[in-house]
Amino acid sequence: MATDKLYIGTYEVDPILFTKGFANGRGPFQCESKCCSSGVWTDVSEQRVIMEHKESIKKYMDETQTQDDTVWFDPDMIDDADFVSGKAIGTQTFNDKCVFLLKDGRCSVQLFSKEELGDAWKIKPFYCIAFPICVAEGVLTFDDYQQGCAQCCSVVDNAELSMVESCKAELVYVLGAEGYLQLVAMKQQYLDTLQKGGQ
Ligand code: SF4
Known part of the structure; x- marks a missing residue:
């Protein structure tokens, strides 16, 4: 049944990835960097690696940024599974x-x-690379943070391509190549079931 929960590895998969996509001519490839306006949550291990390279990273900053690395991250961490x-x-x-x-x-x-x-992604935070894909309480899904605000990260119904295709690089990054192939097969099965009136 299409209403059964779908899993790849430990991730539950949100069918929104199969049923919505970007309007024609739109998508993450047109990134407007609006998602970076409020910063990002990083794993503490990612923070540690970034701070290990802080002096080198400063060389890649401009006058609109601060070289004061004591204010790069929040003072406190939070628990988040x-x-x-x-x-x-x-x-x-x-x-x-x-x-x-x-x-x-x-x-x-x-x-x-x-x-x-x-490697451009080697120390870039996981959720920066994955966006607009995210993992929320164990569910692999679409992050609607910029929905309606940034064309590059707003999804619509009846798109020519679903997010499975449009966000291939992000999904391969999160799931790995084999997991991505499972996702492609899962999408087809899900849509077939829907078409047969299984929902
Ligand atoms: S760390 Fe993430 S949120 Fe911050 S500028 Fe880089 S990509 Fe954007």
Whole structure:
């Protein structure tokens, strides 16, 4: 039944990924960096790695950012089971944007990671890479934080492509290549069941 819960590994899968997508000509590839306006929750292990590279990351900042690394992250962490360590800490904002966001919309952490570690995503926080895909209370789903605000991260019904296709890179990142293939097969099965009136 289409109403049964769907799982890939430990993640429950929200069928919204199968049934909604971006309007024609829209999508995360047109990123407007609006999602970076309020910062991001990072795993404390990600924070630690970023801070290990703090002096190098500063080289990739501009005059709209602060070099004062004592204000890059919130003073306190929170418990959150959707993070690998179970502990999350937020990046702070400066000049009304994430401390790591350059004025041109690029991310200092990503820039450093790409230029000096040879992999743009190596130390970029998980939820920054995955957005607009997220994991919320164990459910792999769409993060509607920018729905209706940023065209690049707003979904609609009856899109030509679902998020499974439009967010392939993000979903492969979260699920791995094999998990992504499972998701593609799951989508087909879900839509077939719907079409047969199974819901
Ligand atoms: S860490 Fe980088 S990608 Fe993540 S919210 Fe901040 S500026 Fe954006």
